[in-house]
Amino acid sequence: MLGNVKGLFDLTGRVAVVTGAGSGLGQGIAEGYSQMGAAVSVVDINPEAAQDTADGINAAGGQAIAVQCDVTQPDQVQAAVAHTLQEFDKIDILVASAGIGDRALAEDMTFGQWERVMSINLTGVWLFDQEVGRHMIERGQGGRIINMSSIGGTVGATTGNANYCASKGGIDAMTRCLAIEWAKHNILVNAIAPSHTRTPLIKKLMQDKPEVRTYFLGNIPLGRLGEVVDVVGPAIFLASDAAAFVTGHVLLADGGHTAK
Numbered sequence: 556m557l558g559n560v561k562g563l564f565d566l567t568g569r570v571a572v573v574t575g576a577g578s579g580l581g582q583g584i585a586e587g588y589s590q591m592g593a594a595v596s597v598v599d600i601n602p603e604a605a606q607d608t609a610d611g612i613n614a615a616g617g618q619a620i621a622v623q624c625d626v627t628q629p630d631q632v633q634a635a636v637a638h639t640l641q642e643f644d645k646i647d648i649l650v651a652s653a654g655i656g657d658r659a660l661a662e663d664m665t666f667g668q669w670e671r672v673m674s675i676n677l678t679g680v681w682l683f684d685q686e687v688g689r690h691m692i693e694r695g696q697g698g699r700i701i702n703m704s705s706i707g708g709t710v711g712a713t714t715g716n717a718n719y720c721a722s723k724g725g726i727d728a729m730t731r732c733l734a735i736e737w738a739k740h741n742i743l744v745n746a747i748a749p750s751h752t753r754t755p756l757i758k759k760l761m762q763d764k765p766e767v768r769t770y771f772l773g774n775i776p777l778g779r780l781g782e783v784v785d786v787v788g789p790a791i792f793l794a795s796d797a798a799a800f801v802t803g804h805v806l807l808a809d810g811g812h813t814a815k
């Protein structure tokens with residue numbers, strides 16, 4: 556007879572760092588982890604947004620701190636991890652969700668657009684993975700690292716996204732490498748790859764160009780856009796004891812987008 560299966564998803568007593576948690580998917584995951592019992596370090600470049608998320612969690616009876624950090628800056632990443640450890644003593648879970656898009660047709664894309672997207676979406680994830688990974692190795696109790704990828708790491712996604720898709724393909728490859736390197740430390744490294752999901756990131760794009768919404772919907776066999784909660788469930792699973800034998804995986808939360 557199996558033991559307590561419901562308990563496999565419980566995160567009571569765990570400490571999670573979530574980057575980009577001032578908005579969208581990061582915010583939803585921070586709130587979801589809190590509901591599952593974890594204390595959360597809410598990291599964002601926007602201090603008011605981080606504070607709002609942390610205040611919401613604390614007001615609901617959870618435990619959260621807000622930490623301002625630009626994920627592209629190694630000294631700020633080190634300080635954010637140190638601040639979290641000062642407050643909570645340990646880190647069990649990292650979700651690296653901070654990311655942006657900056658579209659342009661490939662022939663028009665500037666070097667600045669390429670560099671900015673790569674540095675936030677890929678270098679920023681690497682810096683957090685490395686810094687939190689160092690802590691997890693030193694602590695010797697394993698851990699979970701979840702990197703926010705996109706269907707753009709697997710398929711060409713939409714026109715004008717060469718920088719974005721390159722950054723997400725990089726995340727998928729890096730996730731597999733870290734999973735192998737850190738398996739001996741029981742640090743499980745996975746990624747989540749959502750399709751078009753209704754967050755501030757794409758809401759504005761759809762408002763500005765209604766035809767984009769039609770295009771997005773046409774990509775998704777389930778016939779609807781993703782909602783934040785559609786990514787929160789996979790993030791809870793990957794952080795929990797239910798995923799104890801899952802590492803190096805890119806979990807597609809995409810309504811069938813990439814199955815086509």
Ligand SMILES: NC(=O)c1ccc[n+]([C@@H]2O[C@H](COP(=O)([O-])OP(=O)(O)OC[C@H]3O[C@@H](n4cnc5c(N)ncnc54)[C@H](O)[C@@H]3O)[C@@H](O)[C@H]2O)c1
Pocket residue numbers: 574575576577578579580581598599600601604624625626627652653654655675676679703704705706748749750751752753754755756757
């Ligand atoms: N929404 C989607 O359709 C979708 C689909 C696939 C993947 N994603 C990925 O999910 C992640 C989150 O996207 P979202 O939709 O929640 O976007 P969002 O714009 O709602 O949230 C992104 C957050 O990241 C923060 N951020 C931006 N640059 C930062 C930096 N340099 N340092 C620290 N924080 C920074 C922003 O302030 C914001 O709070 C991104 O990596 C994105 O690529 C989103």
